[in-house]
Amino acid sequence: MQPDELKHALSSGLLSFPVTDFDAAGEFDATGYRRRLEWLSTYGASALFAAGGTGEFFSLDLDEYPEVVRTAVDTCRGSVPIVAGVGYGTRIAVRLARQAEELGAAGILVLPHYLTEADQEGIARHVAAICRSVRIGVIVYNRGVCRLGPETLARLADECPNLIGFKDGIGDLELLISIRRRMGDRFAYMGGLPTAEFFAAPYRAAGVPVYSSAVFNFIPRTAMAFHQAVSAGDTDTVNSLLDSFFMPYAAIRNRRPGYAVSIVKAGADLVGHGAGPVRSPLVDLRPDERTALGVLIESLGPQ
Numbered sequence: 001m002q003p004d005e006l007k008h009a010l011s012s013g014l015l016s017f018p019v020t021d022f023d024a025a026g027e028f029d030a031t032g033y034r035r036r037l038e039w040l041s042t043y044g045a046s047a048l049f050a051a052g053g054t055g056e057f058f059s060l061d062l063d064e065y066p067e068v069v070r071t072a073v074d075t076c077r078g079s080v081p082i083v084a085g086v087g088y089g090t091r092i093a094v095r096l097a098r099q100a101e102e103l104g105a106a107g108i109l110v111l112p113h114y115l116t117e118a119d120q121e122g123i124a125r126h127v128a129a130i131c132r133s134v135r136i137g138v139i140v141y142n143r144g145v146c147r148l149g150p151e152t153l154a155r156l157a158d159e160c161p162n163l164i165g166f167k168d169g170i171g172d173l174e175l176l177i178s179i180r181r182r183m184g185d186r187f188a189y190m191g192g193l194p195t196a197e198f199f200a201a202p203y204r205a206a207g208v209p210v211y212s213s214a215v216f217n218f219i220p221r222t223a224m225a226f227h228q229a230v231s232a233g234d235t236d237t238v239n240s241l242l243d244s245f246f247m248p249y250a251a252i253r254n255r256r257p258g259y260a261v262s263i264v265k266a267g268a269d270l271v272g273h274g275a276g277p278v279r280s281p282l283v284d285l286r287p288d289e290r291t292a293l294g295v296l297i298e299s300l301g302p303q
C-alpha cells in the first residue's frame with residue numbers, strides 16, 4: 001500500500017489495536033490470533049494495528065514479532081490494512097520496520113522509544129531513520145517520552161515524504177491543536193489515549209475525528225456505534241454510553257497500573273474470544289473485577 005493510500009484509509013472511520021494471543025504457557029498463539037483478526041475484520045475498522053500497545057508490543061520477543069505481524073498481514077490481506085508497531089531505540093525500530101514491510105504491513109506506527117528522555121532533535125533523528133528505512137507509510141505517536149512539537153513535526157514532514165500520520169496518546173489539547181493547525185492536511189490524525197472514547201468528541205472538535213478503540217476488541221458493535229454517534233453529533237447516545245458503560249469501565253481500569261491492556265484481554269475472554277493471560281509486567285484482572293466487567297458487557301447486549 002502506498003503511503004498516500006494508507007493516509008487516506010486512516011483519515012476516516014475507526015481504528016483498533018487487537019490484543020495478542022498467548023497460550024497457557026505464555027507463548028504466542030498464532031491460531032488464536034488469526035481467529036481473532038478474522039472475527040474483528042468483519043466489523044468495518046479502517047485499519048488494525050498489530051503489535052501495538054494493547055497488543056503488548058512491549059512484551060513481545062524480537063523473534064516472535066515477525067510471527068505476530070505475518071499472522072496479521074496474512075489473515076487480513078484484502079480485507080483491512082495492517083499497521084505494525086515498532087519501538088525501542090533506533091536500531092531495533094529500524095530492524096522491526098524493515099521486517100514488517102517485508103511481511104506486507106501497510107504501514108508502521110512508531111511507538112515511543114524506551115526509557116530515556118530525549119531532545120526534540122534526537123527524537124526527530126530517530127523517527128527520520130525509521131522513515132528512511134522503509135517505503136511504506138509511517139505514523140509518529142506522541143506518547144510517554146515521545147512528545148514532538150509542531151515545528152519538529154513540520155521539519156520531519158518536509159524531510160520524510162512517507163511520514164503520513166500523527167497519533168496522540170498524551171491528551172494535551174493545546175499541543176494537539178497546535179500540531180493540527182500547523183500541519184493542516186499533511187498528516188492523517190488519530191487519537192489514541194487509553195480508552196479513546198472518552199476523548200472522541202473533544203478530539204473531533206479539534207479536527208481529529210479518527211481514533212483507535214481498544215474496547216473494539218470485545219464490544220466491536222458498541223465501539224462502532226459509539227464512533228457513529230460521535231460522528232453524527234448524537235450527544236444523547238454518546239453521553240448515555242459514557243454514563244452506563246465507559247465511566248464504570250474506567251473505574252475498573254483505574255484500579256491498577258497497566259489495566260488499560262489487562263481489562264481489554266479480560267473483556268475478550270468474557271465474550272468468548274479469550275486471548276490468554278497478559279505477560280508481565282502486566283497483571284490480569286482479579287476475579288471480582290472480571291465479574292464487574294462481565295456485568296457491564298452484558299448490559300450492552302449482543303455484539
Ligand SMILES: O=C([O-])C(=O)C[C@H](O)[C@@H](O)C(=O)[O-]
Binds near residue numbers: 017055194197211213
Ligand atoms: O497502543 C496503543 O496506542 C493503543 O492500544 C491505543 C488504544 O487503542 C487506545 O486508543 C484505547 O485504549 O482506546
